[in-house]
Amino acid sequence: MAFDRDTLPPLRDVITQNNLRAEKKFGQNFLLDGNITDKIVRHAGYLSDKNCFEIGPGPGGLTRSILHANPVSLTAIEFDPRAITTLQGLKQAAGEDLSLIEGDALKINLMDLSAAPRAIIANLPYNIATPLLIGWLSQIADHGAQAFETMTLMFQKEVTDRIVASAGDKTYGRLSVLCQWLCNVQQVYVLPAEAFTPPPKVKSAIVHFKTKAKQPSAPDFKVMESLTEAAFGQRRKMVRSSLKKYSAALEACGIDPTMRAENITVEDYIKMAQFITDNPKAAETP
Secondary structure (H helix, E strand, O other), X not given: OOOOXXXXXXXXXXXXXXXXXXXXXXXXXXXXXXXXXXXXXXXXXXXXXXXXXXXXXXXXXXXXXXXHOOOOEEEEEEOOHHHHHHOHHHHXXXXXXXXXXXXXXXXXXXXXXXXXXXXXXXXXXXXHHHHHHXXXXXXXXXXXXXXXXXXXXXXXXXXXXXXXXXXXXXXXXXXXXXXXXXXXXXXXXXXXXXXXXXXXXXXXXXXXXXXXXXXXXXXXXHHHHHHHHHHHHOOOOEHHHHOHHHHHHHHHOOOOOOOEHHHOOHHHHHHHHHHHHHOHHHHHOO
């Protein structure tokens, strides 16, 4: 059936009626302004051919905007049982277009829940945002766009700054490399703290991820994780020290061993990770 959000009660009324106060332990900050949630969904692009996912819907503000964009389906995963109760009115209005799952998103494989093409749109709980992203990137590394075509995700702005940073930037790091290796990334919208209830102590921002075409030969994700962890775990040291274990890869890829991790491009990390993937014994260099 067609979803008509105009028949729904105001979100503040829904929150009051269900006594749904934002809980710090759940990383909750509710976004209630429909103009803002509509804008986030517009940045997600065309959704009418996609099965969509939302993590941490809370009272359902962003959920309403996603449903209004007419996706093939929307699956919302919520850890807080109070929010699941609060969302029942929205579920009734949306019918089969909305599936609610009570559970821990870190333990749920979204690919098992619907067919491709898939998209994720979410105001992620701050306390699990980065682990969730790493898990989805791992699936993209294995399956390309057959995992997720796009992700439109909200993080603390300091996290989005790391995601989109370029080599040489002070915020460039492991997350920058992992994200930009697999996706085209763009910070599309910065939200002030006042947009949320309750206002967090930090700014938030939206990053749009568009999955790159999967290459016939590509580095192993765990290799890239280990390589970047070693490099940026000692980011002030020259890579001849921090990447001593990978000295064969440095030499094979023509990387200046006196460089520091923050000055090596994403492309060069990909080259090194590919060399290590193809020559696993190279990582055994003492």
